[in-house]
Amino acid sequence: MSNSQDVRDAAVDTDDGGHDATPMTAQERKVILASSLGTIFEWYDFYLYGALAAIIARQFFTALEPTSAFIFALLAFAAGFIVRPIGAVVFGGLGDMIGRKYTFLATIVIMGVSTALVAVLPTYSTAGAFAPIALVLLRMLQGLALGGEYGGAAIYVAEHAPQNRRGAYTAWVQTTATVGLFLALIVILVTRSLLGEAPFAEWGWRIPFALSAVMLAGSLWIRLSMSESPAFRKMQEEGKTSKAPLAECFGQWKNLKIIVLALFGLVAGQAVVWYTGQFYALFFLTGMLRVDPTTANILIAIALLIGTPFFVVFGTLSDRIGRKPIIMAGLLIACLTYFPLFKMLTSMANPDLAAAQERVQIVVKADPMTCSFQGSPIAKETDFTSSCDIAKRALAQLAASYTNEALPSGSSTEVHIGGTVLAPPNGHLTAEGDRFETDSLFEISHFRKELLPDVLKEAGYPVKADPAKINHVGVVAVLVALMLLVTMVYGPIAATLVEMFPTRIRYTSMSLPYHIGNGWFGGLMPTIAFAMVAQNGDMYHGLWYPIGVAAVTFVVGMFFIRETKDVDIYAKFLYWHPNRLRK
Structure with missing residues (x-):
């Protein structure tokens, strides 16, 4: 879209079924590519910590005994999640006041620099307590940056998208977290293979972090080529931008109640399903089932590769049948299948242990x-x-x-x-x-x-999983099943959140529940689950946490969340208004 094009030109001709019949334009592809690539790099930076948690525990928390060191490494990983809502408030407010593009630039610089610094950070053996403290501070900077990143990317794409293809278009942004994790795993696998296990554990783990500097340069170039969102530009031209988005979001109950509903009726459950299906599955393979880390990363990477296209499949499907049915179905299926799926994972990955x-x-x-x-x-x-x-x-x-x-x-x-x-x-x-x-x-x-x-x-308990007895196809099948649940709840969520809030406070309003849900409920999931397992003793006991959160979200969502796919995001009335306009 050109700068002079009215925002309502985003609503294009539709076929008889009420769905967009025109192909994606070159400009729309550029918008999606520019938003998604920069966000992929940010997720890559963010997830290196989780993928290297075991090594980080040995390098930065050696003063603690092994179990506590690993839990503390997971807490360092979680520190970035804890501060994400603060980033959502800070950068969300900036995005609503000065625009989406410039906020993008700020978040990518903070993320890239803080990740690259980890590559040169001294470890506990050379710097003592300074090392873990500096690590956690850099991790928190990452969280602040990511708190302002995702909402901006989702909004930017949604405000460029045709009325009836928002689910399909924003689903590409939804792939970025998984693709970023996939990229992190691939870089780690390649580096580990080239260097060997011992050199990688000693110093080679720094290389994936150092590559962030290269990605930062590419991301900056991409972000600088982007123009402002048409919806925000239209609002600027009419002088209707919010002067105090935080006050509007949290000082008015009609806005605040939708933020609360979005958190407990959508995002909290989506978050625990996402982190269970991807990160907890990886930790479960290596920590509980004692699968070799390289093998576990390869199996997870294959499952991510197979499952990622389904973000777009379910995002597109949500344009036709609605966002709510798909998200609620994913939550319910997760609650009913997590225990059997993880028990199947045990029998496939470590049959001696299962026996x-x-x-x-x-x-x-x-x-x-x-x-x-x-x-x-x-x-x-x-x-x-x-x-x-x-x-x-x-x-x-x-x-x-x-x-x-x-x-x-x-x-x-x-x-x-x-x-x-x-x-x-x-x-x-x-x-x-x-x-x-x-x-x-x-x-x-x-x-x-x-x-x-x-x-x-x-008694037959193995020290580690026997590589010759791992059912690789079976493990990948279980991981893909977990991944499909992730795509069901996550694929349509960006479009849903965009459609729930008005343009003038959209960045702040949707970013906060998203990052509280994914930062606190989801990001703390591996730490809480492993602490539950350590306390109870049952290796499956930690699954009660995501099941409980997903069940609560399912109930709240079914009773209090309305369907949003036909909401006109440029209308005068908002999602919660009884007379809201629809296209």
Whole structure:
């Protein structure tokens, strides 16, 4: 579209079925490509942390014992998600006041620079506590940038799209998160293969972060070639831009209530389904099923490659049958299938483990008062001194799933593995209280590294997944099924959120619920789920978190969210107005 073209020219002639019959124009393709490529690079930067969580744990959190270090690495990953709503408010307000294009430029620069700096960041072994602190601060800068990125990209495309093809057009933006993750995995796989595992773990992990500087240059060139959105330009010409978008969004209940409904009736459930189907599946493969990281990344990458086109399929379908039916169906199916799908994943990826769990149950019997919270991200080895804690920590580090049985107060802890009963030692601290006494250290080490592993091995529990026994086709099939649920809930969501809010406060209004949902409910999903597993012992227990959130969102969405596909986003009345205009 040219700069002088009226915004309503976006509504084109339709066929008899009420759907756009004209092909995508060259200008529309350029808009989608420019918005999507820059956003792909931002997601690439953002997800490098998650894909390299295990290495980051070893490089930056070595002061903690392994389980706590991994949980803390996931928290560092989650730090970017926590601040995303702040970025949504800051950059959303700028986007509503000064325009979509210039906000794009600011977010891409912040994201690219903060990621490139990780490539030269000293690790804990050379800089001590400064290293993890600097890492978390850079991660938070990434979150701020991404908080302003996604909403702008989705709005920019939607405000260029024909009236009846917003779902199809914005679905291309929805592919960017998955494509960014795919790109991150591919770069990591190639770098790891070229260097070898040891050099990659020592210093090669920095290369994917350094490549961000190259991507930053390309993204800036793309963003500088973009013109302002026609809807925003039209609003500027009429002098109707918002002078205080934050006050309009949050100071007026008619606007605020739609933000709340968008969060709890759409985005929260979409977020946990997205992160379960992609990131948690990856962590589950490597952390619980002990699949080699390279193999797990390849399997995830194949599933992403197969599943990504379905974002556009479901986005396009939403233009015909509506956004709500597709999103709600995805949430409901996720709630009903997560447990069987992840159990299938276990049997396909580590059949020896699945067989051992079926044949030999592990039960930790203990006085509950002697058992600490195992999911603490700041715990040190010396925080777990009771026999109950030592037993559970050892089982968690060996990825052995177990159940709990409460014993009367004062009872000794027992670990039952089939017909074998183990009595884990108690830990005794030195007078300084910061390390175990020599005898205790010997007993704990013997229990963790020799006694317990030997008994588990005799019971058939594998140390890691046998590469020769992995059903690669079956694993990919399960991952694709999880991916299809992601595309159902995520493909139509951008168009839905754009259609719920007016142009003058659209950037702020849709960005906040999106980034609270995806930043807090979704981004914290792996951390919360792994903490739940560490505390409960059952490797599937963490699935209750996404199932619970998705179930709540399904109920709220079914009762309180209206269909939006026919809403005229340029009309005087808004989504929630009883007399809202429709095309």
